[in-house]
Amino acid sequence: MNKSIRTRLIIGFMGVMLPVVVYMLINNSYARNIVREKVSETYLNTLDIFVRQTDRSLEQINDYLFKMSVLDSDVGLLMSFPMDSDVYTLTKIRIDSKLNRDVGVYNLIDSVFLYHKNDIIFGTNSVYNDTKKIIQSHMDVMTTEKNLALNDQHTWQVRADDLMPGKYFLINFIKASEGLYVGAIIKVQDINTMLSIQWSDGDIGYNGIYLREGNRLVQSLTESTTTPALNDELSKEPYASLTDYETGAAYLVMNRLSDMVDIDYRVVIPEETLLRDLLFFRNATLFTPIGFLAILLIYLFFMRNMLFKPLHELIIGMKKISLGMLDVRLKKNKSLEFEFLGNTFNVMAEQIKTLKIDVYEEQLRVKQGELKQLQAQINPHFYMNSLNIIYNLAALNDTETVKKMSLHLADYFRFIMKANRDTITLKEEMTHIENYITIQKIRFPNKLQCTFEGMEPIVNYPIAALTVQPFVENSIIHGFKNRKQLFQIHIKAEMTKDKGFILTISDNGVGFSPEVLIKLQNKEPLQQDEKSSLGIMNVIHRLELLYGEKTSITFGNKTEGNGAIVTIEFP
Incomplete structure (x- = not known):
């Protein structure tokens, strides 16, 4: 037991802290009420400063909206132009630039907007489409003749929308011209976040913002699962001591009303935590150094x-x-x-x-097994296409061509059997592609051409077998639609600064369709009836397994002329 850390800590802690605890208990007997009064006054002053600053910010935003609606020349002239005119569009662009600039000037503003029933211009810090829907739906209601008659341009209104983070927000708007309004939106959640900073997010107390009617709080505008259940009546005193009717705990409650909007800022501080923490620091300062x-x-x-x-x-x-x-x-x-x-x-x-x-x-074994499985999927894919070519030649009784075709197929599949390993050289892959093109030329005499560029420096670079050939095959199957002109495939290699290289396979065919291009760019699987989809997705998976994030593959169409482009970056 003498070696136990727990025993030594208990004995040492009691021997050192006992005098301190006795001193704190004695001092606490007469200092409790004084400390409570002083601390409450300090917190109340902090809340007053926050509310005044917030109201001042709302008033400054009102001034900004008024100046925008009256003094800004673009806003004043906007509705004088037809909405489908170029002048209207240019004016709208200038206003949009100003709004996106000004939304960051005022830290409370979430969105600032110009609203017309046929158009909305706005800048926002939130989700663009959600903000647009919020402005549209609420301004449609608030700009009716009945609601406009009740609107006070100096007073902000509390609104609710499920698209708004935290649901509740403040909105105010000023009429700029007939049918055009300048307005701003402030998230209640942002105001509450600034208020929370004053109370260390619950370490000192709880805070919330409430919608008020007269002398009562009718609705909480902030989400909080820890706020105690207290009376909703507003006290006339600067602060009040209330009891949670569910737990019986005592709390110090302070309320401050806003002059700019019908809301109440409430701060709730547990008296037990308040007195314990502050008395500790008070007693610590009285202890002799x-x-x-x-x-x-x-x-x-x-x-x-x-x-x-x-x-x-x-x-x-x-x-x-x-x-x-x-x-x-x-x-x-x-x-x-x-x-x-x-x-x-x-x-x-x-x-x-x-x-x-x-x-x-084990990871190495799993990775090697997966690579071999993916590579094995390609062999029957081309094998079926090759049999179709032989069948078509035999149907034409072209025995000489069948013999020539058989020799090339023997070389082709001899490569397949030899390539049953993790990697081959780029030179072997290019030779294999030449053999494949020769086979296709037998099928399409004088219609195919494949050229290579920049291969000399990287002919010995190791790559996975059948990495490039599926894209050449895909070009012929999908791009070679116009059989009256020469179909050209160009394979080009370019070195990169990090000693890797970029391989580009391009053709002069019809290119990728928009639907297929989107799927390839997003690495989405193609439809099962789309030929060569297995080969393309297979190559993508094998590149990711071999090189991870160090490689990339992109698909596109030529900007000038027709044809598809596939770019592979090797590390």
């Missing part, structure tokens, strides 16, 4: 060899383990607990070292 320093030095000296030093060694060992230094081991300690931790740490480090090697080897 010499006595505090003496106790601190004694306790630190006592804890150093018993707790801090072993913990420091354990933390350093853990950091080394996290950095991959698996050979680190801890020394034995005199304390029973740290001796157990040290032995357990050493055993776990040895186990991690062994396990890491086993996992790495």
